[in-house]
Amino acid sequence: MVLEETVHPYYLRKHNILSKAYINGTGCISPQNTIDSDWFFDSINPAKGDYFDAIEPSYKEFIAPNLLRRMGRAIKMGVAAANIAIQQAETQKVDAIITGTGLGCFEDSERFLLAMLNNDEQFLTPTSFIQSTHNTVGSQIALIMKCHDYNFTYVHRGFSFESTLQDALMLFEEGKETILIGGIEEHTPNFIILNRKALKFQEVLTDRPIWKSSTPGIQMSEGTAFFVLNKTKTSKSLASVDGIQTLYKPKTAADILNKLVAFLKLRDLSLSDIDVTLMGFSSDVNFDSKLQELLPAIEEETVAACYKNVCGEYHTASAFAMWVATKIIEKQKLPKVLMISDKEPDSIKNVLIINQYLGINYSFTLLSQC
Amino acid sequence: MSQKIYITGLGMISAIGNNVPESFLSLSQSKTGIGKINHLTTRYKDEFLAGEIKLSNSDLADLVKDNNPALNRNSYIAMLAAKEAVINSGIDTNDGLRTGVISSTTVAGMGKTELYYKELFEKDDHLDVLDTHDCGDSTERIADYLGNVDYVTTISTACSSAANAIMLGCRMIKHGQLDRVVVGGVDALSKFTFNGFNTLMILDREWCKPFDENRKGLNLGEGAAFVVLEGENALNLRKGKPLAEVAGYANANDAYHQTASSPEGYGATLAIKQALTMSGLKTDQIDYINMHGTGTPNNDLSESMATVAVFGKQVPKFSSTKAFTGHTLAAAASIEAVISVLSLQNSMIFPNLNFTTPIADMNLIPETKLVNTPLNIILSNSFGFGGNCSSLLFKKA
Numbered sequence: 001m002v003l004e005e006t007v008h009p010y011y012l013r014k015h016n017i018l019s020k021a022y023i024n025g026t027g028c029i030s031p032q033n034t035i036d037s038d039w040f041f042d043s044i045n046p047a048k049g050d051y052f053d054a055i056e057p058s059y060k061e062f063i064a065p066n067l068l069r070r071m072g073r074a075i076k077m078g079v080a081a082a083n084i085a086i087q088q089a090e091t092q093k094v095d096a097i098i099t100g101t102g103l104g105c106f107e108d109s110e111r112f113l114l115a116m117l118n119n120d121e122q123f124l125t126p127t128s129f130i131q132s133t134h135n136t137v138g139s140q141i142a143l144i145m146k147c148h149d150y151n152f153t154y155v156h157r158g159f160s161f162e163s164t165l166q167d168a169l170m171l172f173e174e175g176k177e178t179i180l181i182g183g184i185e186e187h188t189p190n191f192i193i194l195n196r197k198a199l200k201f202q203e204v205l206t207d208r209p210i211w212k213s214s215t216p217g218i219q220m221s222e223g224t225a226f227f228v229l230n231k232t233k234t235s236k237s238l239a240s241v242d243g244i245q246t247l248y249k250p251k252t253a254a255d256i257l258n259k260l261v262a263f264l265k266l267r268d269l270s271l272s273d274i275d276v277t278l279m280g281f282s283s284d285v286n287f288d289s290k291l292q293e294l295l296p297a298i299e300e301e302t303v304a305a306c307y308k309n310v311c312g313e314y315h316t317a318s319a320f321a322m323w324v325a326t327k328i329i330e331k332q333k334l335p336k337v338l339m340i341s342d343k344e345p346d347s348i349k350n351v352l353i354i355n356q357y358l359g360i361n362y363s364f365t366l367l368s369q370c
Numbered sequence: 371m372s373q374k375i376y377i378t379g380l381g382m383i384s385a386i387g388n389n390v391p392e393s394f395l396s397l398s399q400s401k402t403g404i405g406k407i408n409h410l411t412t413r414y415k416d417e418f419l420a421g422e423i424k425l426s427n428s429d430l431a432d433l434v435k436d437n438n439p440a441l442n443r444n445s446y447i448a449m450l451a452a453k454e455a456v457i458n459s460g461i462d463t464n465d466g467l468r469t470g471v472i473s474s475t476t477v478a479g480m481g482k483t484e485l486y487y488k489e490l491f492e493k494d495d496h497l498d499v500l501d502t503h504d505c506g507d508s509t510e511r512i513a514d515y516l517g518n519v520d521y522v523t524t525i526s527t528a529c530s531s532a533a534n535a536i537m538l539g540c541r542m543i544k545h546g547q548l549d550r551v552v553v554g555g556v557d558a559l560s561k562f563t564f565n566g567f568n569t570l571m572i573l574d575r576e577w578c579k580p581f582d583e584n585r586k587g588l589n590l591g592e593g594a595a596f597v598v599l600e601g602e603n604a605l606n607l608r609k610g611k612p613l614a615e616v617a618g619y620a621n622a623n624d625a626y627h628q629t630a631s632s633p634e635g636y637g638a639t640l641a642i643k644q645a646l647t648m649s650g651l652k653t654d655q656i657d658y659i660n661m662h663g664t665g666t667p668n669n670d671l672s673e674s675m676a677t678v679a680v681f682g683k684q685v686p687k688f689s690s691t692k693a694f695t696g697h698t699l700a701a702a703a704s705i706e707a708v709i710s711v712l713s714l715q716n717s718m719i720f721p722n723l724n725f726t727t728p729i730a731d732m733n734l735i736p737e738t739k740l741v742n743t744p745l746n747i748i749l750s751n752s753f754g755f756g757g758n759c760s761s762l763l764f765k766k767a
Contacts (some may be wrong), residue, residue: 016546116565117488121413129566130629134526139756142623151623156524157506163523170545194490198497248522
């Protein structure tokens with residue numbers, strides 16, 4: 001691939017780079033046993049054929065029973081993961097709550113929709129409508145924490161979680177100290193049935209790794225990951241977030257590589273400084289083709305790895321990837337099940353995530369040891 | 371961080387007009403767009419009023435000049451309003467500067483999903499609604515319709531959504547992440563939202579009466595509005611002309627209840643105060659407030675309390691324009707941003723229709739007739755479910 005110097009004159013201005021932030025706590029609910037803080041890819045739950053279900057914790061530990069009774073699954077997963085992240089960071093107060101979700105509280109939306117359709121718009125109760133709004137998780141957390149500060153919810157497909165991170169980095173420059181961000185996604189049995197009918201799924205064949213898929217179809221999944229970010233490094237800091245950039249509909253793999261090189265150059269890095277690159281292969285060849293084309297260039301300079309083979313595909317899978325990146329840095333080990341490259345990294349200082357969603361929404365997230 | 375942010379283009383479609391000039395005409399003639407329901411399919415068609423856009427989906431397809439069957443009403447109106455804003459501003463998205471689209475919606479593709487959902491399980495005809503149901507769909511349609519867009523994202527914070535899109539757009543430019551950005555919101559009417567608000571029992575069967583003692587609730591509306599925001603660097607580079615300046619903004623959370631506002635309007639007070647602090651403006655410099663004023667008993671009382679908490683006895687002239695457009699949810703704040711800029715440009719306060727009796731003990735009286743008066747600074751409020759409160763300040767350019 002030929003690299004071109006096509007960056008805009010404004011693009012290389014130093015003030016465009018947002019300062020790094022520190023991850024002080026994480027909470028993750030996923031198809032794997034991520035709720036257990038000691039778990040580190042020692043045993044892996046396979047997909048249920050063509051989709052994954054999240055392993056949900058016993059919520060009583062995290063949510064008061066009177067609240068729990070009414071909450072939909074996305075809200076429960078979100079509030080619990082936020083709670084775990086806050087406990088780990090040992091913080092009582094956050095200055096902003098920012099959530100990202102592609103489909104929001106889908107279960108409640110569907111419940112209200114079906115009740116409306118089945119009863120010809122009669123005998124409806126408001127609870128599921130109230131909880132169907134996309135900002136429900138963020139506002140429930142604000143209610144529980146009595147947080148009157150900044151509260152935002154992003155709902156843009158494969159940029160939903162990326163937008164929370166971008167926003168947090170800007171808020172730190174505006175003076176905020178501690179920010180809670182998270183990605184949330186839930187699926188429902190009907191949603192799985194319909195997507196299967198629309199031929200969006202496939203059962204990944206065991207003889208072919210996820211990064212070598214030659215057929216269309218993803219493995220639909222769900223999950224939530226929350227992070228307590230801090231403006232300054234503290235004794236609790238697990239890793240730093242050094243940058244985030246989204247790419248909307250890049251035309252070619254070379255286009256992605258050009259942007260990646262520029263993204264790293266702005267931070268005085270090159271690809272060879274990256275120890276591990278987590279790549280968002282989804283098993284759908286149509287969506288993965290640019291990453292497949294990019295893989296040799298990545299493998300030449302860094303150790304390539306994947307994550308959707310263990311978490312499946314969903315709008316905010318990049319939040320799971322950031323949880324994995326944090327864990328890899330903390331443990332200084334790249335689990336075998338994620339490895340694409342044969343070689344193991346010598347030490348793990350810089351971890352890059354290249355996520356893609358439907359081959360339309362791409363993002364770079366850079367994390368470092370701190 | 372000190373770059374000034376200007377509004378340089380306006381686009382809007384709602385019950386009061388299919389574009390900005392039509393909307394201005396309705397506003398200056400005190401002509402509401404709320405009336406009998408024609409386009410929405412609901413058993414309550416004859417029992418409630420709504421602020422519908424007066425065009426069918428096929429009329430909209432003709433205007434957009436795109437018959438792609440995947441497009442839904444939300445996308446059509448978003449594309450039209452965003453394009454109008456871009457043409458109005460005179461920016462060229464092919465000139466190499468970084469352009470973003472930040473949109474917001476609550477209903478997204480639900481208006482189409484609800485038509486075919488049950489059928490999806492039996493037939494294969496409309497499976498494309500699975501791709502267009504989510505909030506990001508209309509935003510990407512806008513981006514592709516405009517062409518050469520570098521950044522897209524979508525916000526959903528209920529009825530304050532578009533205010534947050536405007537706020538994020540300003541911040542993205544100030545932080546040097548974008549040079550200019552098309553920001554706003556869109557919500558087409560759907561049976562889902564209509565029934566949702568009906569179960570909450572906050573719909574008025576008559577014309578809504580914001581800030582009236584006898585107000586019974588809101589009228590739902592539909593619409594899309596976008597503005598082009600440019601940093602002063604990008605604007606100077608092309609020697610463009612500003613329409614208004616975004617002088618301040620703030621986002622706070624009421625953290626009181628999932629749907630209701632706190633009686634004292636705590637979150638609203640915080641948002642207004644923080645926007646004022648950021649702008650460096652004093653309360654006596656505010657010439658007019660475009661209120662959230664939905665017409666529900668809860669919102670209007672809470673907002674009145676917040677207004678008094680901030681302004682004391684010197685409450686500026688104010689009105690809610692929701693009796694013109696209906697409550698357009700995610701689009702409300704951008705529709706009201708366009709209306710605020712029209713107010714600044716034309717030195718006009720558009721009236722609070724249907725008001726007769728002030729809320730007991732508050733004694734706040736909105737402007738009920740068109741007022742011609744010079745305006746320099748306008749405050750615009752937007753509050754939503756989940757306690758999301760945002761305030762914006764617009765300054766004459």
